[in-house]
Amino acid sequence: xxxxxxxxxxxxxxxxxxxxxxxxxxxxxxxxxxxxxxxxxxxxxxxxxxxxxxxxxxxxxxxxxxxxxxxxxxxxxxxxxxxxxxxxxxxxxxxxxxxxxxxxxxxxxxxxxxxxxxxxxxxxxxxxxxxxxxxxxxxxxxxxxxxxxxxxxxxxxxxxxxxxxxxxxxxxxxxxxxxxxxxxxxxxxxxxxx
Amino acid sequence: xxxxxxxxxxxxxxxxxxxxxxxxxxxxxxxxxxxxxxxxxxxxxxxxxxxxxxxxxxxxxxxxxxxxxxxxxxxxxxxxxxxxxxxxxxxxxxxxxxxxxxxxxxxxxxxxxxxxxxxxxxxxxxxxxxxxxxxxxxxxxxxxxxxxxxxxxxxxxxxxxxxxxxxxxxxxxxxxxxxxxxxxxxxxxxxxxx
Numbered sequence: 170x171x172x173x174x175x176x177x178x179x180x181x182x183x184x185x186x187x188x189x190x191x192x193x194x195x196x197x198x199x200x201x202x203x204x205x206x207x208x209x210x211x212x213x214x215x216x217x218x219x220x221x222x223x224x225x226x227x228x229x230x231x232x233x234x235x236x237x238x239x240x241x242x243x244x245x246x247x248x249x250x251x252x253x254x255x256x257x258x259x260x261x262x263x264x265x266x267x268x269x270x271x272x273x274x275x276x277x278x279x280x281x282x283x284x285x286x287x288x289x290x291x292x293x294x295x296x297x298x299x300x301x302x303x304x305x306x307x308x309x310x311x312x313x314x315x316x317x318x319x320x321x322x323x324x325x326x327x328x329x330x331x332x333x334x335x336x337x338x339x340x341x342x343x344x345x346x347x348x349x350x351x352x353x354x355x356x357x358x359x360x361x362x363x
Numbered sequence: 364x365x366x367x368x369x370x371x372x373x374x375x376x377x378x379x380x381x382x383x384x385x386x387x388x389x390x391x392x393x394x395x396x397x398x399x400x401x402x403x404x405x406x407x408x409x410x411x412x413x414x415x416x417x418x419x420x421x422x423x424x425x426x427x428x429x430x431x432x433x434x435x436x437x438x439x440x441x442x443x444x445x446x447x448x449x450x451x452x453x454x455x456x457x458x459x460x461x462x463x464x465x466x467x468x469x470x471x472x473x474x475x476x477x478x479x480x481x482x483x484x485x486x487x488x489x490x491x492x493x494x495x496x497x498x499x500x501x502x503x504x505x506x507x508x509x510x511x512x513x514x515x516x517x518x519x520x521x522x523x524x525x526x527x528x529x530x531x532x533x534x535x536x537x538x539x540x541x542x543x544x545x546x547x548x549x550x551x552x553x554x555x556x557x
Contacts, residue, residue: 197478199393273477280474282536283467284391289537324545331546335529342476343483351518352525359553 182220185210190231194273198228198281229291232278236295243302247310248329249357252336256353260346272341303329307360317362325360332356376414379404384425388467392422392475423485426472430489437496441504442523443551446530450543453534466535497523501554511556519554526550 192201192209203214203224210217221227242251259272281288304326310316316325336349386395386403397408397418404411415421436445453466475482498520504510510519530543 276473279470279532279536324542327542328546328549331529332525334532335525338473338528338532342473348518348521352522355522355553359549
């Protein structure tokens with residue numbers, strides 16, 4: 170039997186994560202049974218848990234995958250742009266499985282943070298990475314003179330995070346985007362130099 | 364047997380709501396079994412469901428009770444004040460059962476909105492009442508000349524709602540308040556006349 174290359178392993182892992190994300194989003198953590206994960210991925214439980222130790226590890230990998238992608242976007246374009254992208258995707262197609270899945274996973278993370286201290290501890294590291302990327306980008310903007318300078322960078326960071334959390338909760342609960350695009354203009358204006 | 368007065372009925376109803384709120388917040392909707400609701404209220408299932416048709420009605424009554432209280436505060440003091448009160452209570456005592464319960468209920472509502480279309484429909488009316496109270500108060504402030512007038516009231520309303528949703532998600536997931544008090548100063552400043 171030919172050996173499986175690292176590329177093939179990575180590709181398989183990526184496929185499992187994508188399918189599992191949709192499954193967690195749709196059924197929640199508890200409702201995403203191993204049987205449903207098998208159906209969603211088209212793989213046996215043996216194949217799935219060859220890549221991820223258990224369901225909890227799979228869920229955390231999905232959430233970490235999302236967080237890592239977000240850190241990249243924040244570093245490059247800032248947290249407001251992350252929100253604009255999210256809004257655009259949510260508005261473009263209400264039935265967009267990827268975006269709905271991503272939002273659903275975010276709420277599921279929130280739920281587990283509240284009810285599962287061990288998960289909260291494992292999660293804190295990733296969550297800090299997003300805050301750090303946001304803070305560092307704001308500091309660079311302040312150095313460049315485009316940010317208001319009468320409010321500490323830390324407060325501006327938490328202001329943007331508050332807006333981000335609000336947008337996740339708004340969209341994840343299926344509410345229409347409404348005027349959120351103009352709301353984001355206000356958010357952006359509030360951190361800029363007048 | 365003496366007849367039970369309306370006051371007594373109301374008091375009993377209020378007691379059940381308070382105990383049930385904590386129970387839903389702690390265990391989630393599914394986990395708040397009838398047995399746990401009996402333990403939390405100190406009443407039999409017969410007594411509980413004399414006041415509320417079923418568990419779903421009890422849950423919705425808890426959520427509606429919270430929403431009604433919030434509409435009152437918004438009308439009187441505005442949504443930013445609601446956020447300040449929430450923050451103060453969350454900061455004053457991490458173990459404050461009422462605040463933790465209230466926050467937990469908010470997230471539980473969010474979860475059910477996403478997964479239960481029938482619930483979402485029943486909930487929409489209450490949710491609209493909060494938005495309406497916020498919008499009307501902002502309009503009064505604009506008429507009084509204290510609000511910025513270069514942005515539609517509707518956009519300012521949704522801006523405040525975004526901040527409120529963000530705060531609920533932040534606090535309900537047990538994250539520390541951090542600089543949120545100064546963040547609220549920023550939120551307030553963003554809607555005021557410069």
